[in-house]
Amino acid sequence: MPRHFVDLTEAAALPTGHFQMxxxxxxxxxxxxxxxxxxGPAGTGKTFAVEAALEALDALDPxxxxxxxxxxxPARPTMRMIADQLLRELTGTENPSSRNRFDLTTKLVGLLATPMRLVVxxxxxxxxxxxxxxxRHLHDHPKTRFALLYVxxxxxxxxxxxEPMLxxxxFRRLPFSPLDPVKVPALMRRYHPIYTEADAALLAEVDSSYGHGTMRDWAVFTHTAASLCADQGITTVDETTVHNAYALLGGGLQ
Structure with a gap:
């Protein structure tokens, strides 16, 4: 399973519809x-879901x-940068700076013909x-055969x-979105042990004030709250822990 944001321990992968899809x-x-x-929006779990899906490919027949x-x-890459980096990843070697984009593209066509590949x-x-x-040109070339996923x-x-041609x-498109606020308390109880016995209203309040249905924000909050629970010798997050976590996360002291 991929690592969670901020290396959060004891967290589970939530089987949301987006994750499964x-x-x-x-x-x-x-x-x-x-x-x-x-x-989809930042922090909604796209990268984690894709990484988990890629790991699951290991179970396929060889x-x-x-x-x-x-x-x-980086932002606004050039066509040569795209070709150069893709070729470098496929071959594991650096490409001479003298090779132009057309030379690199010709080499890529041969490498993307076989074996079957997935380019993310x-x-x-x-x-x-x-x-x-x-x-798109590489993917549509009659000599290549590979899957292409944009994230x-x-x-x-x-x-x-x-780009109409793209x-x-x-073939498949999945827009991610924040978690449904109504489902958050039940999902969080499955997400981390400190929420298993937590009050549903308290979890809903955390989502409204800090989590906003995004897994990255929940990971940051959970990392902080779990540390505070450990300091207090408790196993379930409570109202005091929540307010102390808010203070550490920019909410200020009250």
Missing amino acids: TARIVRDLVAHAATGVVH LARPRVTVLTF VDEAQRLTGDCIELL GGDGCWEVLSK RSRV
């Missing part, structure tokens, strides 16, 4: 060598298991239209959907 989407993309997009490459680029582009909202077109935060789908080829 991500696993299905990754399997579908691999099975059909297709293109997919997982996107003949059906793809080789996975995960890429992350994280922070996809940073891509330019030219870079998106390069990846991104705020603005990701807006960036990708501006949008029309998206």
Whole structure:
């Protein structure tokens, strides 16, 4: 299982609809060598869900298991940067600076033909239209066969959907969103032991004041609250612990 944000210990992976659907989407993309997009606001669990789905691929039959490459680029990368980094990840070697984008692309076509691969582009909202077109060209090339997954935060789908050639080829798409406030207390009781016996109204208040339905915020709060519980020698978060956690997380002393 992937590590939780801030290396939170004892936390469980919540089987939310988004978490389970991500696993299905990754399997579908691999099975059909297709293109997919997982996107949504920061902190809603996209990266954790994708990492868990990638780990689950290890259970596939070796003949059906793809080789996975995960890429992350800085803001507004160039086409050559995309080609260079992808080729470097596939070969494990540096590319001579004298090689231009066209040389790199030709080499990539051969490498992406076989064996079956899954290329994951994280922070996809940073891509330019030219870079998106390069990846689409590689994916659509008659000699290549690989699955392509774009993962991104705020603005990701807006960036990708501006490219008609890509949008029309998206086989699976999953927009993440914050947790439903009504479901948060029950989910948090499954998330970490300090919430198992906690008051539902207290958990709802934490979500309203700090968590806002985002797993990253809940991880930060839980890390802080669990430390305070340990200091107090208690196993369940209470109102005092919550207010002390708020003080450590920018809420100020009361």
